[in-house]
Amino acid sequence: xxxxxxxxxxxxxxxxxxxxxxxxxxxxxxxxxxxxxxxxxxxxxxxxxxxxxxxxxxxxxxxxxxxxxxxxxxxxxxxxxxxxxxxxxxxxxxxxxxxxxxxxxxxxxxxxxxxxxxx
Amino acid sequence: xxxxxxxxxxxxxxxxxxxxxxxxxxxxxxxxxxxxxxxxxxxxxxxxxxxxxxxxxxxxxxxxxxxxxxxxxxxxxxxxxxxxxxxxxxxxxxxxxxxxxxxxxxxxx
Numbered sequence: 001x002x003x004x005x006x007x008x009x010x011x012x013x014x015x016x017x018x019x020x021x022x023x024x025x026x027x028x029x030x031x032x033x034x035x036x037x038x039x040x041x042x043x044x045x046x047x048x049x050x051x052x053x054x055x056x057x058x059x060x061x062x063x064x065x066x067x068x069x070x071x072x073x074x075x076x077x078x079x080x081x082x083x084x085x086x087x088x089x090x091x092x093x094x095x096x097x098x099x100x101x102x103x104x105x106x107x108x109x110x111x112x113x114x115x116x117x118x119x
Numbered sequence: 120x121x122x123x124x125x126x127x128x129x130x131x132x133x134x135x136x137x138x139x140x141x142x143x144x145x146x147x148x149x150x151x152x153x154x155x156x157x158x159x160x161x162x163x164x165x166x167x168x169x170x171x172x173x174x175x176x177x178x179x180x181x182x183x184x185x186x187x188x189x190x191x192x193x194x195x196x197x198x199x200x201x202x203x204x205x206x207x208x209x210x211x212x213x214x215x216x217x218x219x220x221x222x223x224x225x226x227x228x
């Protein structure tokens with residue numbers, strides 16, 4: 001299957017600082033990437049859809065000015081959590097949509113996730 | 120909106136079979152996915168159904184009935200490494216996935 005990487009895997013920061021998370025598709029081009037967050041023992045909640053070369057589409061209730069998304073190339077999307085607060089602490093996971101997956105038409109492959117802790 | 124239900128927990132013995140059910144009510148349907156997620160890790164793709172019927176992949180099989188809004192994931196010959204959370208996800212017409220809360224499967228020796 002397709003490989004998606006995320007960096008960093010863990011980050012601890014002070015309240016009020018900004019944190020950037022990178023999501024890369026390593027062996028395929030992804031015009032669409034998705035950003036999720038997951039609380040302990042809860043399911044994934046879609047935050048936004050990131051499209052290469054255009055503005056991200058945010059889900060209802062997600063602050064676009066707080067969670068900045070940039071999809072600058074076909075293999076890279078970034079999520080920046082601005083002015084982070086303790087309630088932003090979570091597991092952030094990206095996925096990339098692979099059009100070349102014959103088995104599923106197209107499917108989403110997930111990165112390994114980023115654990116953000118805001119002190 | 121999307122409403123996806125699956126059991127919270129299941130326990131089974133090594134070598135046995137477990138069936139995880141998923142029911143859904145969605146505003147659009149463009150395929151149903153099953154993912155496996157180990158604690159602290161990202162989900163990994165297991166199976167995909169878009170037409171009614173059974174899809175078999177080794178020890179894992181997935182079934183879909185669109186008219187009933189129902190799917191199940193069947194895990195055969197359970198191994199200890201199968202202990203994980205299993206997520207049912209429905210894709211809508213915009214290719215966005217909505218996830219169920221996940222079923223934690225515990226395999227005991």
